[in-house]
Amino acid sequence: MTILDTLKPHFHDEFPRLASGKYIHFVMLRHSQSFPIFQTDGVLNTARTQAGLEDDTSISRLVMFKRKQTTPERLTGRELLRALELTTADAADKAKHCEYNGEGSCKKCPDCILYGFAIGDSGSERSKVYSDSAFSLSAYELSHKSFTFNAPYEGGTMSEGGTMRSAINEQDHVLPEVTFPTIETLRDATLEGFLYVLGNLLRTRRYGAQETRTGSVKNHLVGLVFADGELFSNLYLTQALHDVIKGEDKMTVEQLCDRAATVLSTLLPKEPIRTAQTLIGVEVKQLVTEVNEIYQDEEMLQSHLQALYQQTERYATTYGAFAKKGKKK
Secondary structure, three states: OOHHHHHHHHOEOOOOOOOOOOEEEEEEEEEEOOOOOOEEOOEEOEEEEEOOOOOOOEEEEEEEOHHHHHHHHHHHHHHHHHHOOOOEOOOOOOOOEOOOOOOOOOOOOHHHHHHOEEOHHHOEEOOOEEOOOEEOOOOHHHOEEEEEEOOOOOOOOOEEOOEEOOOOEEEEEEOOOOEEEEEEEEEOOEHHHHHHHHHHHHHOOEOOOOOOOOOEEEEEEEEEEEEOOOOOOHHHHHHHHHHHHOOOOOOOHHHHHHHHHHHHHHHHHHOOOOEEEEEEOHHHHHHHHHHHHHHHOHHHHHHHHHHHHHHHHHHHHHOOOOOOOOOOO
């Protein structure tokens, strides 16, 4: 029996209209692999917080706002839907056309139904994917560096025709190997919806501004928690992990994942929720392997996402933007 087989009781056959207390929590470490930029108004986002739950020292941390997380993941999923010809960017194809965050949103595809939309008087759908701002495990002072950028001429030099061009910009970047402990939550999903959202997490590799040039981030799945309510915040998880690793020398991401799994196991019994199943360690690695195999098999992937599209389309017709008058959304 596969790990996915053991998880089937936690999923709906169809997306329900009302919340039914089936939450899937993806506990991750977002780990920078280059020099991403998480900024607002030209400066990196930071916040002053308590260092740990026990360590009451006040420190500044980098902040990865929620939209800096979910937007790249949504775009990754939408790209896949178009590649499999489930949706299209061609406005002439009215049946499959879907525009991101605009009046041309189809209001029925997996992206629209799972991640939600709000289009004025045209309707709205509440997101089934919950996210929140993530905070760096290390302090701001140890997690960023300022770089000065040049703008060379086409010949590759800073001078042309006797004119010397000077440096034109200075920008703060997040350093490589900075960790952002994060919990992303999926509510009331089908198996296919779960595979789609998890696939987006595993496949998204670039976050933040200037992502065509930098911004590589890898999401390391630490654990999955199936429960009847929400878990603690990203900041709480970060502070708890800080207390566990405080004083230790620089750790590998694998060691951090092990510590995070231990922290998760310690914190869960303190939460006022019922936990149906928790995956950590070897089980998580096995699940990722199974999901990777689905995404590498075009026929299997097409089958799962075609089924998902039919589910979200039925939801939109029964409860959503295309429901007949008289039915509650």
